[in-house]
Amino acid sequence: MIDLTVRFTNKVIVNLTSGCWEWTSTIDRGGYGRFKLLGKLRQAHRVGYELLVGPIPAGCDLDHMCENRRCVNPAHLEAVSHAENCHRIYHRDVSLAA
Numbered sequence: 001m002i003d004l005t006v007r008f009t010n011k012v013i014v015n016l017t018s019g020c021w022e023w024t025s026t027i028d029r030g031g032y033g034r035f036k037l038l039g040k041l042r043q044a045h046r047v048g049y050e051l052l053v054g055p056i057p058a059g060c061d062l063d064h065m066c067e068n069r070r071c072v073n074p075a076h077l078e079a080v081s082h083a084e085n086c087h088r089i090y091h092r093d094v095s096l097a098a
């Protein structure tokens, strides 16, 4: 059996400009990468974060600070509460619309 970390990183291409780890496998309708783990499809950035950083605190979302949903680089992800993540997304959208 191939090591999980190897299987995961085989699906990633590093963008040398942004530093993003671009997911090259399945992408869901929301634009997030998908990774099959223990028979279940999971969001790739969450799997990567758990593999390389540690457990995501209960009830937390991972905010893409690079705003690239395909990105699975744990250094570009921050665990925040769901409310905080919605707040950030709202303010980003407002600033993009301005």
Ligand SMILES: [Zn+2]
Binding pocket: 018, 019, 020, 021, 066, 067, 068, 071, 072, 073, 076
């Ligand atoms: Zn990124």
